[in-house]
Amino acid sequence: MSTRIFVLFCLLITVLLITGFARAQQPKKLPRIGLLVPSSASSVSTRRDAFLQGLRDLGYVEGKNIAIEYRYTEGHLDRLPSLAAELVRLNVDVIVTGAISSVRAAKKATATIPIVFASVGDAVDSGLVASLARPGGNATGLTFFAPELDGKRLELLKEAFPKVTRVGFLQRVPSFRGDLLKEAEPVAKTLGLRLQSVGVKGPDDFENAFKAAKSDGAEALIVITNPLANTHRARIVDLAAKNRLPAIYPSTDFVEDGGLMSYGADVLDNWRRAATYVDKILKGTNPGDLPVEQPKKFEFVINLKAAKQIGVTITPNVLARADKVIQ
Numbered sequence: 001m002s003t004r005i006f007v008l009f010c011l012l013i014t015v016l017l018i019t020g021f022a023r024a025q026q027p028k029k030l031p032r033i034g035l036l037v038p039s040s041a042s043s044v045s046t047r048r049d050a051f052l053q054g055l056r057d058l059g060y061v062e063g064k065n066i067a068i069e070y071r072y073t074e075g076h077l078d079r080l081p082s083l084a085a086e087l088v089r090l091n092v093d094v095i096v097t098g099a100i101s102s103v104r105a106a107k108k109a110t111a112t113i114p115i116v117f118a119s120v121g122d123a124v125d126s127g128l129v130a131s132l133a134r135p136g137g138n139a140t141g142l143t144f145f146a147p148e149l150d151g152k153r154l155e156l157l158k159e160a161f162p163k164v165t166r167v168g169f170l171q172r173v174p175s176f177r178g179d180l181l182k183e184a185e186p187v188a189k190t191l192g193l194r195l196q197s198v199g200v201k202g203p204d205d206f207e208n209a210f211k212a213a214k215s216d217g218a219e220a221l222i223v224i225t226n227p228l229a230n231t232h233r234a235r236i237v238d239l240a241a242k243n244r245l246p247a248i249y250p251s252t253d254f255v256e257d258g259g260l261m262s263y264g265a266d267v268l269d270n271w272r273r274a275a276t277y278v279d280k281i282l283k284g285t286n287p288g289d290l291p292v293e294q295p296k297k298f299e300f301v302i303n304l305k306a307a308k309q310i311g312v313t314i315t316p317n318v319l320a321r322a323d324k325v326i327q
Contacts, residue, residue: 003219004165005279007198008081008172014133016118016170016183016264019031020127021152025096026092029280030065030066030067031066031067031094031152032066032067032068032069032091032093032308033066033067033068033069033092033093033094033095033096033278034068034069034071034087034091034092034094035048035051035068035069035070035071035089035095035096035097036071036080036084036087036095036096036097036102036105036106037070037071037097037098037102038073038077038080038097038098038099038101038102038227039072039073039074039075039180039227039230039231039294040072040075040231041070041072041074043230043231043233043253044072044098044134044230044251045113045313046267046268047098047118047119047271048271048296050120050272051271051272051274051275052273053272053275054115054271054272054274054275054276055275055278055279057270057272058275058276058279060275060278060279060296068212069090069092071083071084071086073102073178073227074307075203075228075232076226077101077227077228078100079121079145080101080105080108081105081108083105084102084105084106084110084201084290085109086109087109087113088109088110088113089138091113091116092111092113093111093113093281093282094115094278094281095110095113095114095115096109096115096116096117096118096274096278097100097115097116097118097323098118098271099117099119099120099226099227100120100121100126100128101159101227103120103139104126104127104128104228105127106139107128107137107139110138111137111138111148112138113138113141114281114287115138115139115140115141115280116140116141116229116274116277116281116285117140117141117142117274118141118142118145118241118267118270118271118273118274119142119143119265119267119270120141120142120143120273121225121294122143123141123143125137127327129292130290131290132135132290132292132294133290133292134291135287135289135290135292136288137287137289138288139287140277140287140288140290140291140292141274141277141292141293141294142270142274142277142292142294143292143293143294144225144264144267144270144294144295144316145297146222149236149263149265150169150183150184150187150222151186151187151241152186153165153248153250153263153264154184154187154188154191154193154222154249155187155191155221155223156261156263156279156300156318157220157246157248157261157263157316158191158192158193160246160261160313160314160315160318161219161220161246161318162253163219164193164219164246165193165194165219166193166194166195166196166199166216166217166218166220166221167188167193167195167196167218167219167220167221168195168196168197168198168213168216168220168221169181169195169196169197169198169220169221169222169224169231170198170200170209170213170220170221170222170223170224170229170236170247171185171197171198171199171200171224171226172199172200172201172227172228172229173199173225174223175200178235180233181195181196181197182310187277187299188228194227195210195220196213196216197215197299197321198212198218198221200228202228203228203231203232203235206232206235206236206239207239208246210239210240210243210245210265211263212234212242212244213245214245215282215310218245219246220246220247220248221240221245221247221248222247222248222326223236223248223249223250223254224250225250225251228317229250230236230251230253233253233254233257233259234257234258236259237254237256237257237258237259237306238258238260240310241309241310242304244310245261245312246260246261246312247259248260248261248262248263249261249262249264250263250264251267252264252266252267253262253267255302255303255306255326256326258303258305258306259303260295260302260303260304260310261300261301261304261311262300262305263298263299263300263301264298264299264300265295265297266295266296266297266298267297267302268298269295269296269297270295270311271280271282273293273296273303275289277290295298299323299324300321300323300324301322301323301324301325301326302314302318302321302322302325303323303324303325303326304325304326305325305326305327306321306326313324
């Protein structure tokens with residue numbers, strides 16, 4: 001080997017070594033998740049923490065091997081499109097969200113970035129996915145069986161308060177879920193209950209809605225899950241107490257905020273499980289091939305302090321059915 005060739009060979013080896021070392025020293029790009037929430041940071045703190053715990057269980061630690069972009073509407077749903085577009089501009093790897101409204105905003109903003117929903121009602125009827133088994137498109141996640149649970153909540157209300165004959169449905173209007181009273185009517189009929197819609201469009205409507213419910217003869221209340229109600233949990237619970245209306249809520253956090261009873265899917269478990277979807281997508285699975293999962297855990301929670309506040313007694317047989325009783 002001539003001296004010239006030998007020198008060129010050494011230079012080539014040196015360049016390759018330097019290049020390899022430089023690449024090794026470059027920080028690896030962290031996968032980024034966009035968390036799009038149609039309510040306030042405080043109102044979903046337990047759900048966010050459950051999701052982060054799910055990620056940690058799978059080996060993802062925020063700031064270490066994964067980054068998260070948080071976007072909250074603070075209850076102003078009209079901000080969803082701009083926040084979703086913002087996450088798309090940031091080119092996040094996955095958008096994680098909860099309510100139907102935020103999933104729709106994300107789907108409108110992008111047809112390519114995967115979307116994982118942690119807790120929605122009827123994902124098929126609302127048009128989020130083609131089917132539960134094969135969602136298609138770029139969205140998948142977990143559902144909480146909203147329509148079916150309303151009937152169960154009516155049964156629990158009637159069992160807890162046998163003399164109740166008229167129940168109000170506190171819901172945001174218009175509702176993505178259509179005519180909720182029509183869906184619950186068959187169960188109400190078998191229980192001898194009459195239903196009335198108590199609609200709210202925004203936070204300023206709550207007080208008048210409760211007044212209307214009382215004046216129309218409502219003796220108990222079912223609160224329908226939606227971002228508006230979730231953001232203003234404390235206010236709804238307070239108004240139910242002031243109007244002495246026994247109410248059953250869609251999730252435990254309402255009861256922990258002072259509400260009387262709740263029955264529904266364990267939403268925190270759903271949010272923990274949403275992390276498994278993120279993991280599979282980051283590893284290359286197409287979201288449209290991941291089946292939408294149904295809740296695995298349901299819980300019935302009673303707050304005896306709230307019962308005392310509005311002057312009602314929960315019978316022992318109903319207390320025995322509760323998964324958790326708050327003293």
